[in-house]
């Protein structure tokens with residue numbers, strides 16, 4: 066401080082003194098007072114914000130809202146963080162974003178609210194423009210991102226196709242080709258796996274180009290039965306064919322819908338299986354029982370060490386279906402989903418919803434709510450899905466892994482069939498063991514990938530090991 070300015074202070078300040086030492090002390094004192102005031106203000110804001118935690122679930126900071134807590138949550142497992150808040154807040158809480166941001170949203174895992182959202186008031190909760198605009202680059206106008214007419218048209222066309230006998234026949238056949246001619250040999254030679262993944266990126270473009278070429282050759286279109294061919298044959302509202310961009314969106318959406326969801330679910334399933342050897346044993350015994358029924362009603366049947374399961378046999382695998390559902394309950398391939406509030410509304414639990422706000426339903430958290438699944442909600446227990454040995458599905462609003470209402474996953478039955486087929490072919494032949502020390506944790510993404518993938522060693526089951534499982538089915542004598 067210059068002498069001039071201290072001199073100036075002596076005039077303007079009633080506490081001033083002509084003694085420079087006293088004047089400096091008083092000046093410091095005044096600064097300390099300001100500092101104290103600021104500290105007191107900060108303490109008041111902090112206490113006020115933290116006290117709001119009790120009411121709102123998280124501290125609410127001036128201007129920043131709940132953003133600091135979200136930033137903290139993002140450093141760890143965000144899904145667990147959300148589950149914890151939701152269970153403290155009885156299943157629903159309102160996230161307050163920073164001032165002037167569009168992050169305000171209601172987050173719920175209450176089955177009553179989810180049923181309201183997905184079924185009872187379906188048309189009042191579209192996907193909405195906010196998410197559509199943010200995901201446009203990836204999803205375009207594809208079924209995942211669309212509402213109203215654009216959605217309805219794709220849903221109807223795809224639904225007819227998915228339920229056609231020709232499509233079912235094709236999928237059964239292609240699964241055989243994919244699993245027995247490609248996957249199992251690739252698992253034996255891991256080098257090939259990297260090469261196969263490399264080709265996936267250009268898939269959509271190449272797929273459309275080839276199909277167009279085929280269709281330009283007269284009569285070729287009638288030979289194919291797949292979704293892309295069906296859409297290529299359709300006309301838009303103006304009577305023209307769909308643009309390449311729209312066809313690309315359809316391809317990407319259906320590849321995303323069907324490919325990553327099932328493969329990610331299988332990764333979590335295999336990881337859970339290793340930690341629950343008693344479940345693995347029950348799956349093996351179930352498969353052996355089914356194989357034993359092939360001939361002679363189980364008596365004196367020859368053991369099949371390289372079985373190809375038929376559709377009817379896959380259907381009989383109730384325990385395997387229960388184990389896959391249990392994996393999807395704990396690690397749903399789509400961990401959170403969203404809607405936009407079209408008009409003011411009230412949730413069945415009394416939560417008020419304002420037009421334009423976002424609603425997020427936390428599918429991961431729903432699978433871990435004691436109120437929904439009971440005290441053992443965090444245990445991997447396929448038995449919870451079985452009644453007298455038969456698989457019993459749960460309400461889509463409790464088990465939301467496949468969504469519910471008019472936008473229920475179109476590929477649900479196909480996904481179960483596909484996952485059961487792949488899991489049965491692998492589990493029967495190999496023990497899947499994660500590489501020691503490999504870290505397994507979820508990634509923050511639209512699909513519940515494993516952050517570092519799942520590195521595994523496959524250990525071939527020996528003939529004598531398989532014989533032991535067969536022996537178990539003969540010992541207990543029960544039928545499937």
Ligand code: HEM
Nearest residue numbers: 220322323326327330398399466467468472474475476480
């Ligand atoms: C484990 C496997 C699967 C899971 C967990 C799953 C889950 C879901 C979920 C949560 C949705 C709702 C997404 C949203 O609206 O935001 C959905 C929609 C959809 N899924 Fe799946 N899915 C799986 C497999 C499949 C397969 C194999 C196919 C196709 C072959 C498929 C086709 C679709 C389609 C077309 C939709 C859009 C439905 C609509 O918006 O009307 N899914 N799925």
